[in-house]
Amino acid sequence: MNHNSTPRPATARGQRTRQRLVEAAEAVFGRKGFERASISDITQQAGVALGTFYVYFPDKQALLVEVVDGLGARLRAELARAIAGRTDRLEVEREGFRAFFAFTARHRLLYRVVRQSEFVDEACFRRYYRSFAAPYARALAAAQRSGQVRRLDPEVLAYALMGITDFLGMRYVLWGRKRDMAAVLDAAVELVRHGMAAPAGGGRPGPAPRRARRRTA
Amino acid sequence: MNHNSTPRPATARGQRTRQRLVEAAEAVFGRKGFERASISDITQQAGVALGTFYVYFPDKQALLVEVVDGLGARLRAELARAIAGRTDRLEVEREGFRAFFAFTARHRLLYRVVRQSEFVDEACFRRYYRSFAAPYARALAAAQRSGQVRRLDPEVLAYALMGITDFLGMRYVLWGRKRDMAAVLDAAVELVRHGMAAPAGGGRPGPAPRRARRRTA
């Protein structure tokens, strides 16, 4: 599970300093990007001396990996909390989407930091997505067995759903202020539930796209 | 449309050299990543001297922007060709997906290069996706007016569909050798068409996920 080489700090002080560095890195990597963020930027942000960095990490790369793994773990925990107790799979999807958008809004840097990892440590980057996809696919397979979900390859379904949330989060949480997320959420859920083929029966001018009602993510 | 400052070369020789640099950059950025690719790497790959670079580009960034814009233009052209003449919107989606996967397979660097741009010139990065989303949304809106497509916000729909293809391309074209793309394509199209809710009627054990038949993208 541990992907860097330096041992954990032995004292409470060490723990604290190390933690500061991780948090500083999250901010600095998010703001300036991995390559443009200097170790010195990070130590300054953390309020420690330059040399201190090398007490805890062998290099910048190890720190990025730690940050990405950490973000993944936090997001997974938040998603788990959001869907806890629900049994209706489409409700789970909705709440999962909502929680993801909320997390993204709270950690705008998430995307940038995770995406950076692709060019720094591709294994870490893939691990990040796999760590979501694997349990996601298992849950979808279970929902298929219980007859709630159409029988499509669960892994394909998982990546497709992750793609939807990733892109909608990027467009509407990161980029756009304009639109309210509730409307986006509704549209995404409807697409995921029924697909984009027009409903049978009625042909031409249907009602305008439905507007939001729920609270914002 | 032109996002760099240096003027176009005046002679055929200049055109050729410039083009070599662009092609070299595509390969080198894809292989090493933007930041780790040195100008010298690029000029070597192009078979020209270091100083020549600055005749055609003010800096590395301008070259990346050119490469990304170029990739976008080529992919758009390829997609347009793939769907030309079709009127059934869901056939268009299928052929669009297929063409995207094929392009990705042929230019494995696409993802890496485009994603790099997020940290180098965010405007370029957004422009890339918008340049697909805008016409996509317009086409979807038209298909809604003609009663082929469910009335969901067209832009949301466009980004959701792009997210699906992006993630499936990443997972199954870039990462996985295992699975054949035809099966992935079928599953994606079925999801997009009907959604993931289990079909009405039948309850529990449906048939296993359908296998592929079509040619690989």
Next chain:
DNA sequence: CGTGGAGTTGAATTATGATTCATGTTTCAT
């Protein structure tokens, strides 16, 4: 064939930032 503008060259300059390390300071088990 000679001239000028376009193109090419690569050594030299310069800036940046990663990494080391010898020297202090703090912590904590005994």
Next chain:
DNA sequence: ATGAAACATGAATCATAATTCAACTCCACG
């Protein structure tokens, strides 16, 4: 209390690579 281990420091070292530029080559045109 106390000494060794852990931690913190930042100036100095070292490597890399962006950018400049003065000299050179190419070639279309007269």
